[in-house]
Amino acid sequence: MFQGILADLVHNLKKLPGIGNKSAQRLAMYIISIKKEKALQIADSIKTAVENYSNCSICNMLTENDPCDFCSDKSRSNKLLCIVENTQDIYLIEEIQEYKGKYYVLGNLLSPLDGIGPEQINFPRLINFIRSEDIEEIILALNPSAEGESTMNFLGSQLSKYVNKITRLSTGLPFGGDIEYTSSLTLRNAFKRRYSVKD
Amino acid sequence: MEINYLKLINFRNYTQFDINFSSEGALIYGKNGIGKTNLLEAIAYFAFGKSFQTSHDVDLINFSQKFFRISAKFNLFEKELYFECAVDKEQKKIKIDDIKIPRISELYKYIKVVYFSPDDLGFTAGAPVYRRFFFDQAISQYSFDYIELLRKYNRILKQRNALLKKKFGEKEKMVWDKQFVKYGVEIIKRRLNYLKEFIPVLSQHYFYISGEKENLQTKYIYSFPIDNNTNLENNFLTYLKKIEVQEIENQRSLAGPHLDDIKFDIETHPARRFASQGQKRSIAIAARLVQAGMISQKDKEAPILMFDDVLSELDKERTKKILKILKKNHQIFIVTPNHEIYKDLALPGINLEKIV
Numbered sequence: 001m002f003q004g005i006l007a008d009l010v011h012n013l014k015k016l017p018g019i020g021n022k023s024a025q026r027l028a029m030y031i032i033s034i035k036k037e038k039a040l041q042i043a044d045s046i047k048t049a050v051e052n053y054s055n056c057s058i059c060n061m062l063t064e065n066d067p068c069d070f071c072s073d074k075s076r077s078n079k080l081l082c083i084v085e086n087t088q089d090i091y092l093i094e095e096i097q098e099y100k101g102k103y104y105v106l107g108n109l110l111s112p113l114d115g116i117g118p119e120q121i122n123f124p125r126l127i128n129f130i131r132s133e134d135i136e137e138i139i140l141a142l143n144p145s146a147e148g149e150s151t152m153n154f155l156g157s158q159l160s161k162y163v164n165k166i167t168r169l170s171t172g173l174p175f176g177g178d179i180e181y182t183s184s185l186t187l188r189n190a191f192k193r194r195y196s197v198k199d
Numbered sequence: 200m201e202i203n204y205l206k207l208i209n210f211r212n213y214t215q216f217d218i219n220f221s222s223e224g225a226l227i228y229g230k231n232g233i234g235k236t237n238l239l240e241a242i243a244y245f246a247f248g249k250s251f252q253t254s255h256d257v258d259l260i261n262f263s264q265k266f267f268r269i270s271a272k273f274n275l276f277e278k279e280l281y282f283e284c285a286v287d288k289e290q291k292k293i294k295i296d297d298i299k300i301p302r303i304s305e306l307y308k309y310i311k312v313v314y315f316s317p318d319d320l321g322f323t324a325g326a327p328v329y330r331r332f333f334f335d336q337a338i339s340q341y342s343f344d345y346i347e348l349l350r351k352y353n354r355i356l357k358q359r360n361a362l363l364k365k366k367f368g369e370k371e372k373m374v375w376d377k378q379f380v381k382y383g384v385e386i387i388k389r390r391l392n393y394l395k396e397f398i399p400v401l402s403q404h405y406f407y408i409s410g411e412k413e414n415l416q417t418k419y420i421y422s423f424p425i426d427n428n429t430n431l432e433n434n435f436l437t438y439l440k441k442i443e444v445q446e447i448e449n450q451r452s453l454a455g456p457h458l459d460d461i462k463f464d465i466e467t468h469p470a471r472r473f474a475s476q477g478q479k480r481s482i483a484i485a486a487r488l489v490q491a492g493m494i495s496q497k498d499k500e501a502p503i504l505m506f507d508d509v510l511s512e513l514d515k516e517r518t519k520k521i522l523k524i525l526k527k528n529h530q531i532f533i534v535t536p537n538h539e540i541y542k543d544l545a546l547p548g549i550n551l552e553k554i555v
Contacts, residue, residue, distance in 0.1 A: 110374065112361035118371050146354040146378060153374040183344035185351075185385075 006032070058129060060105040060122065062087040070103055077101045079136040081129075081163075083155065085109055085148070089141060101139075104129060109147040110154060118154065130162050137165040144171050200275040200311065200500045201530040202242055209264040211237040216555070221547050222274075224503075224531035228538040229551035235534035238551075239314065239505045241269050242532070245282050246312035246503075247336075248293060248303035256286045273310060275500060280309070304339075304346050311340050311502035313491040315509045319483035323470050327460035334461065337490045338393045341497060345389055352382040356452055364450045376439055379455065384431045386456040387421075394419060394461075397489050404485040408520045413465050415482065422458035477513055481521075484509060488524055495528070506533040510540065519543075 002010050006028055013024040031039050055061070056068035063069070070076060070090070080101025084090055090103050104126055108116045130138075138159055142148040156166050172190030173182060182190070201224075206217040212234045227235050236252075240259075243251050250259055260267045266287035273280050283294045293300050295309065321329040338345045359375045398417045405415040423438035425431075438454055439446075446453050463470040463482055470482060495501045504525070510518050522544060525531065533541055538548060 110371070112358050112365060112367070112375070115365070117362075117365070117367060146351060146358055149378055150358070150374040153377060154370065157370060157374075183347050184342070185344060185347060 002028070055105075059103050060107060060125065061090055061103060062105075075100075078133040080139065081133070081135045081137070082139045082141050083126075084141050085143065093141065099139075102133065102135075106142075106151070109142065109145075109151045111147045121151075123158070127159075127162065130159065135163050137167060138163050140166065140168040142168070144169075200273060200503060202245075202271055202273050202503065203279070204272040205238070205241060206270045207241055207267075208269070209261040209267040210241055210269050211259060211261065213237065213555070214261055214264070218549070218554070220530070222530060224529075224533075224546055226538050226541055226544070226546040226548045227532065227534045227551060228536060228548065229555075231536060233551045233555055235551060236507055239507060239532060239534060242271070242503070243312045243314055243505065244269060244284060245271055245273070246306060246310040246340075248284075248306045251314055251316065256291060257288055259286065275309065282310070307339055307346060308343050311494050311498065311500070313487050313494070313502050313504050315484060315487045315504070315506045317507055317509060319487065319509065320476075320479055322483040322486060323463060323474060323479040327458070330461045331457070331459065333486070334390055334393065337493075338389060340490075340494055340502075341393060342389075345386075348382065348385055348389065352379075352386055352456065355379050355382055356455065356457060360451045363446050363452070372443075376436065379452070380432055380435045380439070383455045384435060387419075387431060387459065390456070390459075391419060393493075396493060397486075400489045400492060401482075401485055404488055404524060405482060407524070408481050408485060408517055409478075410516060410520075413478075415470075415485075416464040416467075418462045418464075420460040420462050422456075422460075423454040477517065480509065480512055481517055484521055488521075491529065501529045504529045504531045506531070506535075508535045511535065511537065 002025065009028045009031070010021075010024045013019055013027050014021065019027070031042070052064050053062050054066060056063045056066055056071060058067045058071040061068050061070070065072075077100055080099070081104060082093065082099060082101060083104045083106055084093070085106050085108075087105055090105070093099055093103075106121055106126075108120055110116055110118070110121070138155075140152045140155060142152055152168050156168075159166060170193050172186065172193055173179070179187065201222050202220055203222075204217070204219050207213040208215055210216075218238075227238060229235060240250055240252055249256065253259070266285065268283065268285040270281065270283040273282060281296050283292075283297075285292045291303070293303060293306065300306070318329075322333050335345075335349060339349070355375065355378050359379050362372065362375055394417070401417060402415050406413065421434075423435055425434050435454070442453055463474075465474055465478060468474075470479065474482070491502050491504055510521065513521070518540060522541075525544075531544070531546060533544075533546065535541065
């Protein structure tokens with residue numbers, strides 16, 4: 001039933017994350033069925049965003065301005081560096097309004113299955129960044145997945161030459177969690193990294 | 200725990216079928232091909248989230264149909280819970296009391312079934328993969344977070360195997376090895392812990408079933424050499440360094456819990472090679488009984504037991520003894536073409552020829 005132009009549209013929508021065949025068909029039908037201006041508005045804003053966003057030449061995050069707002073913000077501490085996997089993570093961390101240091105976006109995690117080794121992670125740029133700033137602590141804010149753990153181990157060993165203090169986010173009981181329903185892996189981590197009640 | 204009611208739509212040979220069960224279970228009989236095992240398969244689907252016969256869910260859909268739906272009422276944790284599984288070519292949905300579960304493996308927390316399968320002969324005589332599968336499944340039923348551990352290990356194993364297929368630096372390999380060893384050792388430790396309880400009871404059961412004549416020895420076999428002067432992590436890591444060239448040649452991981460085994464000896468003779476058919480069957484049945492016993496003890500809920508015609512090849516004495524070990528508090532399902540041998544159990548009989 002989907003042919004020609006419409007099939008192309010479905011095919012392209014399917015490239016988006018989380019969109020399968022059915023969703024792509026539904027979206028495509030929706031797009032051609034609504035008012036032309038409304039549909040073109042969507043197309044336009046995709047085009048504008050794509051044309052105006054690129055990677056920050058310092059921290060690698062996707063940004064409208066190069067260098068990005070974080071890198072050019074003089075009020076942010078250049079003693080702290082937080083390494084994340086992608087730009088989205090920066091916004092999540094910003095939401096907690098706790099962190100006032102610099103960021104660096106890795107872009108990839110080590111994953112031999114996807115052909116990602118240390119060469120695919122832009123190391124020279126990261127090391128340049130660290131050397132040019134007065135970094136005292138690096139915070140590795142990566143997922144505690146197999147790929148994230150390996151990447152943190154790797155970064156830890158590679159960056160210890162430049163910075164003494166390298167930390168990672170804590171893993172343990174979730175806030176409002178329940179010990180009864182916590183896996184023993186998580187519980188063990190929580191035990192290992194317990195902290196004083198005064199903190 | 201028990202199943203009170205089962206309804207099948209388009210499942211295997213059943214297009215539309217429902218049945219009530221008593222809390223003791225049932226002795227299900229009828230001629231070959233009538234769908235006796237399929238009934239057990241449906242009940243066990245609620246325990247494992249998949250078939251014990253095939254890994255392809257579509258094979259379970261009745262030939263002329265596009266989907267199957269099975270539902271059941273179980274008594275557990277002192278209440279009645281309603282389970283439903285619906286599968287078509289594209290998706291699989293499992294609901295407990297009308298709420299979709301986020302992961303299929305969640306089922307392991309609820310329904311515990313111990314299935315005495317004709318294929319269990321492979322447990323004693325088959326390739327090591329049978330035994331790893333048996334214990335991995337049994338431990339997952341016993342403590343749920345073992346599933347998470349296995350998932351993590353398998354992910355790292357996959358990544359490490361991919362690494363061995365390409366060019367890599369020493370440091371890159373080290374970070375994968377470190378994790379591989381960490382989770383690998385965690386799995387081995389969990390298995391050893393389970394076996395510590397499992398082995399003595401297994402020997403006891405087997406000794407009894409064999410007419411107090413045969414001693415069974417069970418041992419965990421590592422895929423890497425063990426030097427007792429150092430810990431497991433070091434043993435594993437040292438061996439990985441030693442076999443690095445071979446691993447690169449073979450492009451896959453050649454040591455780790457995914458290659459470990461469990462060995463059974465009757466007296467001092469390896470059961471895999473020397474045991475008779477009846478002896479092999481007895482070991483497998485005894486192992487299933489221990490699996491069931493350990494769940495009962497931990498959960499304070501007796502798992503449902505299913506016997507798929509596994510006793511017919513044993514002599515009368517052994518059969519009698521096995522039926523004696525069976526605790527009365529289990530709900531028991533037995534399927535057989537020949538129901539005479541089970542009459543001592545006094546289970547309610549279901550003649551499928553009359554109702555299908």
